Amino acid sequence: SEITAAPEKLFKVIIIGDPTVGKTSFVQRYVENSYKRDYKGTVGVDFALKVVKWSETRTAKLQLWDIAGQERFTWMTRVYYKDSHGCVIMFDLTNRNSFINSLKWKRDVDSKCRLPDGSPIPCMLLANKCDLQHRQVDQMEIEELYKEHNFIGWTETSAKEGIMVDDSMK
Ligand code: GDP
Numbered sequence: 112s113e114i115t116a117a118p119e120k121l122f123k124v125i126i127i128g129d130p131t132v133g134k135t136s137f138v139q140r141y142v143e144n145s146y147k148r149d150y151k152g153t154v155g156v157d158f159a160l161k162v163v164k165w166s167e168t169r170t171a172k173l174q175l176w177d178i179a180g181q182e183r184f185t186w187m188t189r190v191y192y193k194d195s196h197g198c199v200i201m202f203d204l205t206n207r208n209s210f211i212n213s214l215k216w217k218r219d220v221d222s223k224c225r226l227p228d229g230s231p232i233p234c235m236l237l238a239n240k241c242d243l244q245h246r247q248v249d250q251m252e253i254e255e256l257y258k259e260h261n262f263i264g265w266t267e268t269s270a271k272e273g274i275m276v277d278d279s280m281k
């Protein structure tokens with residue numbers, strides 16, 4: 112009998128945020144379900160592929176672009192953002208500055224990239240390292256940023272403990 116190929120779509124998702132917030136750890140947790148304490152600082156961009164099974168017959172491929180945090184405001188980000196379908200903006204709950212900079216990342220994406228229909232790239236806001244004590248950002252502030260700047264959602268995550276990693280990407 113003939114097997115019909117399942118419809119499969121490829122989506123490009125960019126992962127951005129300041130250096131050391133946990134982007135590479137998050138991608139590794141999501142794709143490999145692994146965690147190492149030290150990843151070499153990403154240079155430029157790393158790629159990972161995640162196949163998501165929606166149902167018996169439907170899968171989607173997510174091409175994840177793990178972009179080095181130093182790149183913000185350089186001409187390179189425009190190249191990296193091009194043709195993306197979704198975006199994750201990550202900060203570290205124990206690093207206030209990384210939270211403040213989330214807005215700069217959002218503005219950078221919005222100013223350089225749109226979906227084909229002209230609407231902004233859907234952006235999730237992820238508050239990583241929720242396993243740690245000594246937070247420098249409280250939930251009210253995150254809620255406010257999320258609402259006022261048109262993120263599609265936000266949640267706390269821990270790449271280390273594997274908290275809300277799959278759920279946030281869903
Ligand atoms: P990137 O520069 O944003 O890619 O950050 P990395 O993934 O390289 O992580 C930077 C540091 O933060 C590393 O020492 C990681 O082990 C640590 N880290 C990443 N995610 C978490 C987390 O969820 N919890 C804790 N406690 N540490 C994390």
Ligand code: MG
Nearest residue numbers: 134135152153
């Ligand atoms: Mg990295």
